[in-house]
Amino acid sequence: MHDFRRIADRIADEITAGRLKPGQRLPPQRVFARRRGIAGSTAGRVYAELVRRGLVVGEVGRGTFVRAAPAGTARALVEAATEAPVNLELNYPCVPGQSALLAPALAPLRRPDVLTEALRPAAATGTPAARRAVAGLLSAPGQVPAPDRIVFAGNARQAVAATLASLVRPGGRVGVEALTYPVVKEIAARLGITLVPLATDEEGPRPEAVTAAHRTAPLAALYLQPTLHNPTSVTTSPERRRLLARTVLDLDIPVVEDRIWSFLTDDEPFAVLAPGLTHVVDGLSKRVAPGLTVGFVVVPEGRLDAVAAAVRSGGWSAQSFALEAAVRWIEDGTVARLVAAKRADAELRQRIAGEELRGFAVRSDPRACYAWWELPAPWRADTFTAAAAAHGIAVTPGPAFAVAPHHTPDAVRLGLASAPEPDLRRALRTLAGVVRGSA
Numbered sequence: 001m002h003d004f005r006r007i008a009d010r011i012a013d014e015i016t017a018g019r020l021k022p023g024q025r026l027p028p029q030r031v032f033a034r035r036r037g038i039a040g041s042t043a044g045r046v047y048a049e050l051v052r053r054g055l056v057v058g059e060v061g062r063g064t065f066v067r068a069a070p071a072g073t074a075r076a077l078v079e080a081a082t083e084a085p086v087n088l089e090l091n092y093p094c095v096p097g098q099s100a101l102l103a104p105a106l107a108p109l110r111r112p113d114v115l116t117e118a119l120r121p122a123a124a125t126g127t128p129a130a131r132r133a134v135a136g137l138l139s140a141p142g143q144v145p146a147p148d149r150i151v152f153a154g155n156a157r158q159a160v161a162a163t164l165a166s167l168v169r170p171g172g173r174v175g176v177e178a179l180t181y182p183v184v185k186e187i188a189a190r191l192g193i194t195l196v197p198l199a200t201d202e203e204g205p206r207p208e209a210v211t212a213a214h215r216t217a218p219l220a221a222l223y224l225q226p227t228l229h230n231p232t233s234v235t236t237s238p239e240r241r242r243l244l245a246r247t248v249l250d251l252d253i254p255v256v257e258d259r260i261w262s263f264l265t266d267d268e269p270f271a272v273l274a275p276g277l278t279h280v281v282d283g284l285s286k287r288v289a290p291g292l293t294v295g296f297v298v299v300p301e302g303r304l305d306a307v308a309a310a311v312r313s314g315g316w317s318a319q320s321f322a323l324e325a326a327v328r329w330i331e332d333g334t335v336a337r338l339v340a341a342k343r344a345d346a347e348l349r350q351r352i353a354g355e356e357l358r359g360f361a362v363r364s365d366p367r368a369c370y371a372w373w374e375l376p377a378p379w380r381a382d383t384f385t386a387a388a389a390a391h392g393i394a395v396t397p398g399p400a401f402a403v404a405p406h407h408t409p410d411a412v413r414l415g416l417a418s419a420p421e422p423d424l425r426r427a428l429r430t431l432a433g434v435v436r437g438s439a
Contacts, residue, residue, distance in 0.1 A: 004042050004045035004046045004049060005049060007036065007038070007042070007046045008046045008049040008050055008053070011026075011046065011050060011055075012050070012053065012055055015055050015066055020066050021066060021437075022066055022067070022379065022383040022384065022386065022387040022434075023065055023066060023377075023378040023379040023380050023383040023384065024065065024066045024378060025063050025064065025065050025066075025378065026047070026056065026063070026064045026065070026066070028063065029043040029044055029047055029064075030043070032046070032047075047064055050064075051064075054067060055067055057380075057382050057383070065380055065382070065383055066383060067382060067383050067386050085392045085393070085394060086392060086393045086394070086419050086423045086424070086426070086427040087394045087415075087418060087419065088393060088394055088395050088396075088414045088415045088416070088418075088419060088424075088427060089394045089395060089396045089415055090415055090418045091369055091370055091415030091416070091417045091418055092285065092286065092289070092290045092417060092418050093286060093342040093345060093346065093369055093417040093418075094289070094417070094418065095338065095341040095342055095345050098289065098338065098341075101334055101337060101338065102288070102289070102329065102334060104332075105325065105328035105329050105332055105334060106325060106328075108328075109321070109324060109325065114324075117320070117324075118320050118321045118324040119320060119321060120320050121317070121320065122152065122317055122318050122319060122320040122323055123308075123317075124151055124152060124153075124307075124308035124309075124311040124312055124317055124318075125150070125151060125152070125304070125308055126150065126151075126152040126296075126318065126323055127320075127323060127327075128147075129327050130150075130152065130294075130323045130326065130327050131147035131148065131150050132147050133326065133327045133330040133331055134147075134150055134152075134296050134326075134330070135147040135150060136330065137330050137335065138280070138282060138296075138298060140266075140268060140269060140272075141268065143268070143269055143271060143272050143275075145280070145298045146298075148304070149298055149299050149300075149301065149303075149304055150296055150297070150298055150299075151296065151297045151299060151304065151307045151308050151311060152294060152295070152296050152311070152317070152318040152323065153294075153295040153296070153297070153311050153316045153317065153318055154293075154294070154295060154316055154317065154318050154319065154322075155283055155285055155293045155294070155295040156258075156260050156281055156282060156283030156285060156293075156295040157183050157187070157295070158295055158311070158314070158316035159281045159282075159283065159295035159296060159297045159311075159316075160183075160184060160187060160223070160256060160258065160281050160295075161187045161190075161191070161314060161316060162297070162307055162310040162311040162314055162316050163256050163279045163281060163297050163299075163307055163310070164187060164188070164191060164193060164221065164223065164256060165191055165310040165313075165314060166303070166306040166307045166309070166310040167220055167221045167254050167256070167279075168191065168193050168220040168221055169220070170191065170192030170193070171192055171193075171194070172193055172194070172220035172221075173193075173194045173195075173196050173213075173217055173218070173219050173220060174188065174193050174194070174195055174196065174219065174220060174221050174222065174223055175195075175196045175198050175209075175210055175213050175214075175219045175221075175222045175223070175253075176195050176196065176197065176198060176222070176223045176224070176403055177197070177198055177200050177204075177205055177224065177225065177229060177403075178197040178198060178199060178200055178402070178403055178404065178407065179200075179229075179231060179232060179398075179401040179402060179403070179409070180195070180223070180225070180230075180401060180403055181225065181230050181258065181401070182396075182400050182401060184223055185403065193220075195223075195403050196213045196219065196403075197402075197403035197404050197407070198210060198213060198222075200234070202234065203234075203236060203237040203239070203240040204226060204229070204234060204235075204236030204237060204240045204241070204244070205224060205236065205240075205244060207240075207243045207244050207246070207247040210222065210244070210247050210248070210251070210253070211247060211251065214251050214253065219251075219253050220253075220254070221253065221254045221255065221256060222248065222253055222254070222255045222256065223255075223256045223258065224236075224244075224255060224256070224257055224258070224270065225257075225258045225261075226241060226244075226257065226267075226270045227259055227261060227262045227265055227267050227269075228261040228262070228264060228265065228365060228367065228368050230261065230370065230401075230413075231370060231372050231396070231398075231401050231413035232363055232372045233363065233364045233365040233368035233370060233371065233372065234363075234365075235265065235267060235365060236270075238268075241268075241270055241273055242273060244270070244273075245270065245273035245274045248274055248277055249274055249277065252277070253277065254277050254278075254279065254300075255270065255271075255274060255277050255278040255279065256278075256279050256281060257269065257270045257271055257278050257279065257280050257281065258281050259280055259281065259282045260281070260282060260283055260285070260286055261286060261368070261369070262282065263286065263287050263339050263342070263343075264339075264342070264343055264346055264367045264368065264369070265367055271298070275300065276300050276301065277300060278300065279297055279298070279299050279300065279303065279307070280297065280298040281295070281296075281297050282295070282296055282298075283295035283296065284326055284329075284335070286342075286369075287335055287338060287339055287342070288326075288329060288334075288335060288338060292321075292322050292325055293322065294318050294322050294323060294326045295318070343367065345417075346367055346368060346369050346416075346417070347366055347367065348421070349369070349416040349417065349421070349424060350364060350365075350366045350367075350368065350371075350416065352416075352421065352424055352425050352428065353371050353414065353416055353428060356425060356428035356429050356432055357371075357373065357428055357431075357432055360373060360374075360376070360432070360435070361373070361374040361375075361376070362374075369415065369416050369417040370413055370414060370415050370416055370417070371413070371414045371416060372398075372411055372412075372413055372414075373411055373412050373413075373414055374409075374410065374411045375410045375411055375412065375435065376435065377410075379410065379435060380408075380410050381397035381398040381399055381408065381409065381410050381411060381412055382397055382399070382408075384397075384412060384434070384435070385397045385412060387434050388412075388431055388434065391430050391431075391434065393427045393430060393431060395412045395413065395414055395431070396412060396413040396414075396415070397412055398410065398411035398412055398413070400413075401413065414428070414431075
């Protein structure tokens with residue numbers, strides 16, 4: 001009987017030496033067994049051992065693929081892995097001088113009387129000053145939010161969770177874009193909500209997909225990102241928004257509109273078209289900084305108590321200190337200055353991505369802080385992510401965004417916002433070399 005471990009060692013050596021490259025498909029097990037003169041059961045144990053070692057990944061119906069291959073030799077792999085890592089998964093915009101810009105507004109909070117108030121528990125409806133400040137921040141042509149319809153949470157993720165919890169019972173169905181924000185998948189799992197993927201195209205979600213999903217079984221709500229969709233950066237076209245609004249109004253489906261990246265654009269909120277059904281979620285983590293942030297929801301008329309109750313029951317309330325800081329940053333113009341700087345920074349980083357990834361199928365928007373890279377064959381998202389990690393670069397594989405469990409897009413999302421510009425350029429150049437086989 002052949003020792004399957006020895007055969008697995010030989011395959012592992014081929015991967016280490018680079019003779020089997022990332023994304024390369026191994027032969028079907030029956031073919032592998034015939035070529036090696038071994039039993040089919042032994043071939044199955046070899047493949048299982050390679051999976052256990054993290055060298056290959058198998059997918060039902062598609063085959064087994066090399067997961068990670070070194071850049072030439074094992075020594076090169078070790079050297080590459082010890083380089084300073086560049087994280088293109090995290091995506092928090094930060095501009096030079098940001099901390100210095102934020103600091104002055106916090107200085108008054110050191111006064112004992114001000115600090116005492118700022119450390120008291122915060123209501124889900126915030127304070128009058130916070131409601132006025134956020135209403136002003138979110139004002140847009142055609143929409144001036146009513147301050148008395150704003151609910152606060154610790155961050156935008158919690159605002160999404162509270163809004164969905166207020167709308168959908170456990171077991172309920174929520175329509176989402178086929179690729180969506182991964183945290184929403186986690187929220188849905190914890191709330192016992194079923195996410196229903198909706199077909200999209202270059203203009204955004206397709207209205208007929210909403211109608212079809214609702215006819216299959218009623219949708220309790222939609223969660224949509226019509227502005228700079230994460231991960232593809234698609235902004236739903238005005239005509240498509242009108243058609244979607246007509247659909248949700250006809251079917252009476254509530255909408256959770258995630259506008260966390262909307263500060264990078266001047267587009268009109270979807271809520272303008274369906275104000276009685278749309279809950280607008282936003283926050284300060286991207287506009288300002290992730291460490292001291294606030295999330296907020298502008299709710300339709302009659303929905304304030306339900307969303308506020310969900311915030312309280314979920315333990316998602318905002319902190320008074322963060323609310324006070326947010327009010328000061330909004331009112332003294334700090335947020336507006338940061339937004340202007342971050343818009344310019346996003347455009348610069350998109351130009352860098354365009355230069356370094358020229359010739360590849362990269363989908364993005366010149367205003368966005370991320371890009372969606374559709375990998376060329378034979379690369380797969382999993383194997384490319386592993387190869388990038390071997391060079392000290394973290395990227396997010398496409399399947400992380402897929403709602404359908406067997407949808408594995410051969411793409412990765414590149415977060416462009418967090419890495420320093422020289423590191424970003426170097427990382428993108430390295431990734432391009434990996435795909436071309438020169439890195």
